[in-house]
Amino acid sequence: MDDEASFREFVSARIGRLSRVAYLLTGEHHAAEDLVQVTLIKVARHWRRVVQGGTPDAYVRRALYHEHVSSWRSRRGREVLAADPPERDIGRDESADAVRRIVLRDALARLAPGHRAVIVLRYFEDLSEAETADTLGCSVGSVKSQTHHALARLRVVAPELVELIEDSEVPA
Amino acid sequence: MMSLKDALVDAADDARVYDVTDRAVRVVQRRRTLTRLVPVAAALLVVAGLVGVAWPLSDGGGQEPSTAADGLPRQLTLDRSAPVLPEDRGVGPAALAFAYDDGDQGRWALLAADGRQYKVDGLRVDGMSPDGRWLLVLRSEGSWVLRDLTGTARQEFAGVDTSAGASWSPDSRRLVVQTSSRSGVTYTVDLTTGARGTAPPDLPRTARVCAVRNSGELLLCPLPESSFSGLRLADGTTGRIVRDIPTTDLGLRPTETVPESFGAPILDTDDRTLFMRTHDAADPGSAVGQNTFLVGFDLETGRLTHRYPLPDDIPGAQRPANGGFEHGQPDARYVLGVHPEGPLLLHLAPSGTDPFHVGSVTIELIARDTGTLRTVTRASAPIGLIRYPG
Numbered sequence: 001m002d003d004e005a006s007f008r009e010f011v012s013a014r015i016g017r018l019s020r021v022a023y024l025l026t027g028e029h030h031a032a033e034d035l036v037q038v039t040l041i042k043v044a045r046h047w048r049r050v051v052q053g054g055t056p057d058a059y060v061r062r063a064l065y066h067e068h069v070s071s072w073r074s075r076r077g078r079e080v081l082a083a084d085p086p087e088r089d090i091g092r093d094e095s096a097d098a099v100r101r102i103v104l105r106d107a108l109a110r111l112a113p114g115h116r117a118v119i120v121l122r123y124f125e126d127l128s129e130a131e132t133a134d135t136l137g138c139s140v141g142s143v144k145s146q147t148h149h150a151l152a153r154l155r156v157v158a159p160e161l162v163e164l165i166e167d168s169e170v171p172a
Numbered sequence: 173m174m175s176l177k178d179a180l181v182d183a184a185d186d187a188r189v190y191d192v193t194d195r196a197v198r199v200v201q202r203r204r205t206l207t208r209l210v211p212v213a214a215a216l217l218v219v220a221g222l223v224g225v226a227w228p229l230s231d232g233g234g235q236e237p238s239t240a241a242d243g244l245p246r247q248l249t250l251d252r253s254a255p256v257l258p259e260d261r262g263v264g265p266a267a268l269a270f271a272y273d274d275g276d277q278g279r280w281a282l283l284a285a286d287g288r289q290y291k292v293d294g295l296r297v298d299g300m301s302p303d304g305r306w307l308l309v310l311r312s313e314g315s316w317v318l319r320d321l322t323g324t325a326r327q328e329f330a331g332v333d334t335s336a337g338a339s340w341s342p343d344s345r346r347l348v349v350q351t352s353s354r355s356g357v358t359y360t361v362d363l364t365t366g367a368r369g370t371a372p373p374d375l376p377r378t379a380r381v382c383a384v385r386n387s388g389e390l391l392l393c394p395l396p397e398s399s400f401s402g403l404r405l406a407d408g409t410t411g412r413i414v415r416d417i418p419t420t421d422l423g424l425r426p427t428e429t430v431p432e433s434f435g436a437p438i439l440d441t442d443d444r445t446l447f448m449r450t451h452d453a454a455d456p457g458s459a460v461g462q463n464t465f466l467v468g469f470d471l472e473t474g475r476l477t478h479r480y481p482l483p484d485d486i487p488g489a490q491r492p493a494n495g496g497f498e499h500g501q502p503d504a505r506y507v508l509g510v511h512p513e514g515p516l517l518l519h520l521a522p523s524g525t526d527p528f529h530v531g532s533v534t535i536e537l538i539a540r541d542t543g544t545l546r547t548v549t550r551a552s553a554p555i556g557l558i559r560y561p562g
Contacts, residue, residue, distance in 0.1 A: 004197060011193045023187030024180060033190040040196035100174075101183045108183075124180040164176055 007047045010056060011040060018064065024120045025068045027109045039064045061135050065121070069113045069136075100160070107158035115150035122147055241511055241537050241548040243267055243285065248551040248558070250281065254289035257282060262322040263290060265304030266561060269297040273554040282307070284321070300561035302441065303344040306363060316349065318361070325366060329359060337436070340562060342443045343386045346408075350381055360388075360408065372411025379404060382436035385471075386443045389414070393436055400430035403437070403446070405471070415471075422469055423476030427454040434464075438562070440510050444472050447515055449482070449507055466507065466515055466538065480515070480543040505536070509560035514540040518558055519547070533558065 011018075018039070022032035042063050043050055050059045108116050114136070121132045122143075133143045155162050174182075237246040250272050257263065267283045269292065280292040285304060294309035298316065309317050316329040316338070332351045339348045347361040348371070358371035358381060371381070375390070382393035388408030394400055402418040419430070434449035445468045452463040462485065468478030485504050508516040515538045523531030533556060535549035551558060 007197070008193055015191050015193070016189055019190045020184035020187045022190065024184050029188055029190075032187065033192060036190040037192040037196055040192060041199050044196050044200040097182065100179060101186065104179050104183050105186075119176075120180065123176045124184065126177070161176075161179070164174055164179055 003047050006051065007044055014057070014060070018060070021064065021120060021125065022068075024108065024124060025065075025113070025116055027105050035064065035068055039067050042067070058134070061125075062137070065117050065135055066137070068117060100164075103158050103160050107154050107161060110157040111150060111153055114146060115153060118143060118146045119150050119154070237534075237547045237550050239546065239548065241513055241535075244511070244535060244549045245283070245287075246549060248283065248549055248555060250552070250555055251289040254281060254291055257290035257292050259319075260324060262320065262324065263288065265321055266300050266307060267304060268561065269300060269307075269559045270551065270555050271296075271557040271559075273556060278556075280309075282321075297559050299338045299340065300559065301340045301344040301347070301363065302342055302562040304561045305344060306340075306347070308338055316351075318347070318349075327361070327366065327368065331357075337380065337382070339381060339384045341384045341386045341388075342439050342441050342562075345386065346384050346388060348381045348384045348390065360384075372407070372409060375406060375411035376404075376413070383439045383446070384408070385439065391437065391439070391446070391471075403469075417474065421474065424450060424467070425452055425454070428452045428465075435507060437469075438507060438510060438515075440468070440515075441512055444470055445477060446471055447478070447507065447510065478540075478543075480538050482517075483545070508535060508558065509562040511537060511560075514538045516548075516560055517545070530556065535560075 015036075018036050019032065022035040022039075023029070026032045026035055039060065043056075043060055050056050053059060108119070111119070117136060118132060121127045121135060122129075127135065129140050129143045129147075133140045136143070138146075151165055154165055240246045244267065248268075248270065250270075263282075263284050265285045267285045267287075269280055269282050271278055271280050280294065280297045282290045282292055282297070284290065292307075292309060294311050294317065296310040297307065298310050299308040300306065305320060305322055307319050307321050309319070310332065311317055314330075314332050316332050317326055318329070319326040329349050329351055337350050340346070345362065345364050347359075347363055349359040349361065351357055351359075358375065360369045360371060361367070362369075371390075375381075376392065378395065379392035380395055381390045383391035385391070390406045390408050390411075392404040392406055392413075400419065402416065402420075402422065404413050404417070405415040406412065407414050424430075428450045430448055430450050434451070437446045437448040439446055447466055447468050450465050450467050452465065455463060464482045464485065466478070466480040466482055467476055469475070470477045482505060483503070503522060504520050505517040506520075508518040510516065517536040517538065519532075519534045519536050520530050521532045521534070533551040534547045535551075535558060536545050537548045538545055549558075
């Protein structure tokens with residue numbers, strides 16, 4: 001199998017998960033699509049070495065999260081303006097699930113990208129502190145403190161989610 | 173009770189599948205194509221005035237010239253006060269031409285054999301005859317102007333596109349101009365009289381002229397984006413194929429190829445040795461820029477006569493960027509021409525302080541008998557590209 005075919009096969013099996021993570025990190029479809037595309041370009045450019053490295057999944061995850069944080073830095077001004085999302089316009093007949101979904105999405109959008117990343121890695125991708133540290137390129141101690149601050153911020157920006165946050169188990 | 177994980181999984185259900193694999197693959201393929209075309213691309217960037225952004229030069233470093241080669245300066249430095257190349261009089265034959273970053277745009281200059289420099293009015297210097305007498309300049313309106321540097325004679329070729337090419341016979345008496353490799357007109361010019369003709373009608377449309385011999389015989393190469401399948405020699409008058417040399421008869425190793433990105437073969441000053449850059453893919457893990465050779469093929473005997481191993485085109489230092497890895501400026505060499513003492517390479521080396529920038533531009537000479545590589549010319553910033561006659 002040539003490099004391109006092997007790359008396509010790899011992505012094909014993971015594009016769903018990549019898309020979901022990208023959407024959680026960015027909170028909107030266009031940005032999520034951009035994030036996935038830039039990540040795949042970076043991975044494809046070095047695909048042979050990525051495969052030779054033996055851990056393509058970890059490489060792709062690192063690329064995705066680093067790109068997320070980095071791209072946020074590059075358009076920081078724009079994001080700062082959007083840091084306080086508009087008041088939620090929740091229709092009366094929306095279900096409780098839909099409301100929670102919107103609340104959570106808005107709350108994530110109000111977190112710094114590093115905090116968003118650590119929440120998604122720890123609670124959505126179920127990575128350990130050590131694996132999260134490896135992905136983000138920081139120490140385990142930093143992951144612990146980032147997680148603590150991220151959860152605290154979530155409680156502030158989304159009091160509706162306090163119970164859900166308190167009851168969540170933090171895997172070691 | 174719902175957990176934070178459940179809520180995140182629930183929120184993630186709103187995601188679509190952003191399958192951008194095709195787009196990502198296309199982007200990477202385009203970038204690789206661009207990388208393969210670095211010499212051309214660099215020239216175009218110079219033309220576009222983008223050198224400062226895309227191909228910045230910095231501190232230098234690299235090898236100092238140990239010995240000079242006849243007709244080449246040991247040190248090439250831009251003379252900012254140089255006049256524009258005059259149109260109403262000759263200035264004498266050229267030693268070489270070079271591109272430099274002029275702040276907001278790229279420019280070209282000519283170094284005459286007498287050591288004087290002239291700024292060239294035009295987008296790009298696209299060639300010089302081996303004797304340095306004739307200069308081919310691409311103008312902004314997409315035409316080539318051929319001018320005699322020892323006088324005022326000039327000719328124009330219209331409708332030049334990016335796949336155009338020009339070849340000079342080693343004795344500088346003939347020029348073949350292809351305004352486009354696919355659909356353009358192929359002109360033949362007798363430089364002793366200025367007479368211009370068109371290529372023989374029987375010339376195969378599946379090939380392009382990549383060299384012309386003193387006799388007028390044409391060397392045909394595959395069209396761009398076609399794989400190398402050997403060499404064909406055509407009669408310069410009738411276009412009839414007089415010799416067909418398949419790759420298997422070139423004396424190359426079974427694992428050796430002639431990648432298109434290595435450029436066209438180049439005729440030696442003896443009019444019979446053809447130099448080509450090859451890649452030996454014996455090691456499947458090696459990149460195209462590694463295990464490369466400059467081989468010489470005798471058109472008269474049909475034998476491989478020279479094999480010079482070339483230094484690896486090593487990717488520059490890497491630095492993590494946004495989770496991926498970026499390659500720095502490669503330590504790259506390109507066949508520049510053939511000097512009487514041996515083939516010349518243009519060596520673009522990464523900067524010692526910032527490997528993502530070109531640090532030094534030098535000309536290296538391969539000694540014919542030993543294959544030893546030595547630096548003969550070192551260019552100073554802001555010179556970024558050099559073109560040698562031939």
